[in-house]
Amino acid sequence: MSEREGERRDDAVPEPFPPSRPRPIAGGRRAEIAAAAARFFAEHGYHTVGMREIAEAVGMRGASLYNHFAAKEEVLYAIALGMTKGAAEENLPLLDDEGTPATRLAALLRAHIRHLAEHRVEHLVGLRELSALTPEHRAQITDHRRYYQRRVRDVIAAGVRSGEFAVDDPGQAAVAILDMVNGISWWLRSEHDIDQVVETYVGFAIDGILQHARER
Amino acid sequence: MSEREGERRDDAVPEPFPPSRPRPIAGGRRAEIAAAAARFFAEHGYHTVGMREIAEAVGMRGASLYNHFAAKEEVLYAIALGMTKGAAEENLPLLDDEGTPATRLAALLRAHIRHLAEHRVEHLVGLRELSALTPEHRAQITDHRRYYQRRVRDVIAAGVRSGEFAVDDPGQAAVAILDMVNGISWWLRSEHDIDQVVETYVGFAIDGILQHARER
DNA sequence: GTCTATAATTGGATAGAC
DNA sequence: GTCTATCCAATTATAGAC
Numbered sequence A, B: 001m002s003e004r005e006g007e008r009r010d011d012a013v014p015e016p017f018p019p020s021r022p023r024p025i026a027g028g029r030r031a032e033i034a035a036a037a038a039r040f041f042a043e044h045g046y047h048t049v050g051m052r053e054i055a056e057a058v059g060m061r062g063a064s065l066y067n068h069f070a071a072k073e074e075v076l077y078a079i080a081l082g083m084t085k086g087a088a089e090e091n092l093p094l095l096d097d098e099g100t101p102a103t104r105l106a107a108l109l110r111a112h113i114r115h116l117a118e119h120r121v122e123h124l125v126g127l128r129e130l131s132a133l134t135p136e137h138r139a140q141i142t143d144h145r146r147y148y149q150r151r152v153r154d155v156i157a158a159g160v161r162s163g164e165f166a167v168d169d170p171g172q173a174a175v176a177i178l179d180m181v182n183g184i185s186w187w188l189r190s191e192h193d194i195d196q197v198v199e200t201y202v203g204f205a206i207d208g209i210l211q212h213a214r215e216r
Numbered sequence C: 001g002t003c004t005a006t007a008a009t010t011g012g013a014t015a016g017a018c
Numbered sequence D: 001g002t003c004t005a006t007c008c009a010a011t012t013a014t015a016g017a018c
Helices: A029-044 A051-057 A062-067 A072-096 A101-118 A120-128 A135-162 A170-182 A194-209 B029-044 B051-057 B062-067 B072-096 B101-118 B120-128 B135-162 B170-182 B194-209
Strands: none
Touching: A029 A051, A029 A072, A029 A120, A051 A062, A072 A101, A072 A120, A072 A135, A101 A120, A101 A135, A101 A170, A101 A194, A135 A170, A170 A194, A170 B170, A170 B194, A194 B170, A194 B194, B029 B051, B029 B072, B029 B120, B051 B062, B072 B101, B072 B120, B072 B135, B101 B120, B101 B135, B101 B170, B101 B194, B135 B170, B170 B194
C-alpha cells in the first residue's frame, strides 16, 4: 500500500523497448514529404492518394520521391512509426516521474492528448491505415502500441494497489481509456479549445473510469 | 427536475430520421455478398480487396457481382448503412422505454455493444472506410451517426437535469462514451466474454464517466 | 443471372539523361 | 537529386453470348 523508498516503484519500467531505429523521420526533405503525405492520407485515405499528388504538394515530380522513400508503403510506415514510437518516447517517461499513480497517469494523459492534437493527421492515419502496411511493419507498429498500453495498465494497477483507483480489471480500463482519448483525433478541429478538451478527458479517465477517490 | 406526466420526457425523440430506404441489405444474394465483402474489407482494407476476391467467396465470377451492386462502392455503402442505420433502428427505441435516464442509457449501451459484437466486421468497416465512400454516401452515414450521438447526448442531459448524472458537458460526454465503446470493435475477438465486456463498459460509462450517484 | 473476354484507366515503380 | 518518359501490373467495369 505504501511505496518503497521513493526510488523503486511497483510499476517501474518493464523491459525497455528494442532499439530499432530504421531512419529518422525528421531531417528535411523526408520529413516534409511524410507530413504532406499524412495530410492527404488523413483526408482521402491511403490508397486513393497517388505518389504524384504527394510529390506535387512538396514541389517535385512523382519519380523524385523514390530518392527519399523506397516505396509508397515506406512513407506510410514512417508516418505510423513517428506517431507510435514518437508518442511513446515523448510521453511515457512521465510515468517515471515523482508522484502518485493518479498524478503520473494524469500527466501522461495530458501529454498524450496534446501530442495527439499536434500530430492529428499522423495519428488518424496511424490508427486507420494499419491494414495497408506490410505484415512486418504492421507488427512493429502493433508492438509499440501494445507496449504503450501495457505501461498504462501497469500504472493503473499500481493505483489500484495503493487504493487510489477502484477498477476490477486494469488492463480493460487501460484499453477503454486509450480508445476514448484516441477517439479525439477523429473529431478534433482547430476551433476546439484544447485545454478544455484535455481537462475534460483527464477528468473522465481519472475521476470517472478509474473512480479516483473524490470524497476525501 | 421531475418528469411531466410520465408520458412526455424532456429527452423525447427529436425529429424522426428521414425515411431514406435505398434497398434492403437483407434479402438473399445481396446480403450474402455484403457479408463476405465486409469480412474481407475488415481484414485487408477496402482498396486492397478486389471484386474477384469477393465473388469467389460467394461462388461466382467477378462480373456477376454487378447484377447485384452497381459498383464496388455500393457494396461498401450497403455495409456502412446497414451498420449505422441498422444500429439506430434497433437500439434507439430503448431510449423511449420506461425508466430513469440512467436505466434507459444503460439499456441502450448494452444493446449497442451487443449489436457491435454481432456485426463486428461491418462496424469496423463502417468506422474506418468512410473516406472510400462518395461524398453523398459519406454524408448519409455521417448524418445517421450524428443523430445517434444526439440522442445519447439528450438522455445524458436529461440525467443531469434529474440529478442522476454529474457532467458539465453532455455532448462531450456522449462523444467520449461512444468513442470508448466503439473502440471495442477494434480488439474484440470471439474468445472474449461478451457479457463481461458489456457490464464492464456500462460501468465505465454510467458509474464512471457520468458519475452516477453511487453513495446513496 | 451467370459466364468469358476484354476494354479502359489508373498508379506504383524504373531507366537513364542531366 | 531531380527530371522526362515509360513500363507494367492490377482492377473496376462493360459487352454480349448462353
